[in-house]
Amino acid sequence: xxxxxxxxxxxxLVNLVxxxxxxxxxxxxxxxxxxxxxxxxxxxxxxxxxxxxxxxxQFIFGVxxxxxxxxxxxxxxxxxxLGWVGFGxxxxxxxxxxxxxPVAALDPQPWARATLILGALSLTLAGWIxxxxxxxxxxxxxxxxx
Amino acid sequence: MPRLSRYMVRASxxxxxxxxxxxGLMLAHKAVPLYPTIPFLLGWHVHALLFGWTVQLAFGVAxxxxxxxxxxxxxxxxxxxxxxxxxxxxxxxxxxxxGPGGLIGGxxxxxxxTFLEVLGVVAFxxxxxxxxRPPLPGG
Numbered sequence: 479x480x481x482x483x484x485x486x487x488x489x490x491l492v493n494l495v496x497x498x499x500x501x502x503x504x505x506x507x508x509x510x511x512x513x514x515x516x517x518x519x520x521x522x523x524x525x526x527x528x529x530x531x532x533x534x535x536q537f538i539f540g541v542x543x544x545x546x547x548x549x550x551x552x553x554x555x556x557x558x559x560l561g562w563v564g565f566g567x568x569x570x571x572x573x574x575x576x577x578x579x580p581v582a583a584l585d586p587q588p589w590a591r592a593t594l595i596l597g598a599l600s601l602t603l604a605g606w607i608x609x610x611x612x613x614x615x616x617x618x619x620x621x622x623x624x
Numbered sequence: 625m626p627r628l629s630r631y632m633v634r635a636s637x638x639x640x641x642x643x644x645x646x647x648g649l650m651l652a653h654k655a656v657p658l659y660p661t662i663p664f665l666l667g668w669h670v671h672a673l674l675f676g677w678t679v680q681l682a683f684g685v686a687x688x689x690x691x692x693x694x695x696x697x698x699x700x701x702x703x704x705x706x707x708x709x710x711x712x713x714x715x716x717x718x719x720x721x722x723g724p725g726g727l728i729g730g731x732x733x734x735x736x737x738t739f740l741e742v743l744g745v746v747a748f749x750x751x752x753x754x755x756x757r758p759p760l761p762g763g
Binding site for chain 1: 625626627630633634637638641643644645647648649651652656674677678681
């Protein structure tokens, strides 16, 4: 299992646990403060994205990086450095979002809005990098077309 | 990787790139209002990333790696590929109808798109059921 895969899966598991703890916190908050409290609706997208993006999608990226057909014998997975950039952007973008999204919704300070834009750029770029890295590895074997 | 898997995985990566772009726009719009219709892209974002990317990628890889049926007397090594091809059409048609179609056609288009996605999941499930097999003795 390549190093990038190991780190993607480790980070995915951390994100899953953090998301679920965050989700429990949201439900407790709803029970204690009432579901109409504005901080809860502002924080809910963070829960979804930690779960589905940081957890599920990152786990998929890690396994796909490992298991998809190799490009060549010398460079079986393509530009690995770019994969690490995608890994950093994904997790960095999620962290920026987790901090800035609830803050920007409740008190839209310039720093929070700037952080949110940086998070949006990081996450978009991470998705495109992973899509671009996996695309050339979608290939069949000659004569095996079933 | 068989042809159907290649189509499904490629389509899933297109939905991934689209869904991330929409998500990035929606997130940035929370910081600086970009365009009034951006919040209405939420349905497209969800359908592209849940069905177009996650579900379709899982289906594409499952079609590739699940046990083959040649030794069990099936004519095709992957059983009933027609059902899996139907799933490809239903899922992508469904995402297009529920996503960009939903922006134009509203709730009816979203409902029809979601129904097509359900048909896609059912078709692929029917394709996959005969392939849930233990390894053959000595195989």
